[in-house]
Amino acid sequence: MKRSRLATVRGSGNVFRDLGEPDADLQQLKALLAALVVRTVDERGLSVRKAQELTSIAAADFSRIRNANLDRFTVDRLMTILGRLGQDVDVSVTPHRRRTKPDMARALAE
Numbered sequence: 001m002k003r004s005r006l007a008t009v010r011g012s013g014n015v016f017r018d019l020g021e022p023d024a025d026l027q028q029l030k031a032l033l034a035a036l037v038v039r040t041v042d043e044r045g046l047s048v049r050k051a052q053e054l055t056s057i058a059a060a061d062f063s064r065i066r067n068a069n070l071d072r073f074t075v076d077r078l079m080t081i082l083g084r085l086g087q088d089v090d091v092s093v094t095p096h097r098r099r100t101k102p103d104m105a106r107a108l109a110e
Contacts, residue, residue, distance in 0.1 A: 033078035055084035
């Protein structure tokens with residue numbers, strides 16, 4: 001069996017953009033907020049049931065967040081959950097032109 005050489009590709013810093021997702025920036029922000037929810041729950045040693053008691057957010061939602069099943073969550077809802085967990089969230093937006101880069105999804109598939 002012949003081994004093919006893998007190409008090294010520099011990522012954009014957003015895996016969703018690299019994979020060609022149409023709403024990559026939104027997905028990246030939701031993933032970052034979800035990671036903060038998981039980290040906060042873990043650092044406080046909370047079960048999903050205890051997190052539910054503290055926040056009035058369904059235990060099943062905490063399980064969905066932990067499993068990165070974020071389709072049901074808006075950025076606003078994730079920020080609300082963080083707030084109910086006692087976390088302040090600052091979001092900074094810096095608009096800039098997108099650099100033209102090779103299609104990362106195509107490069108990864110080759």
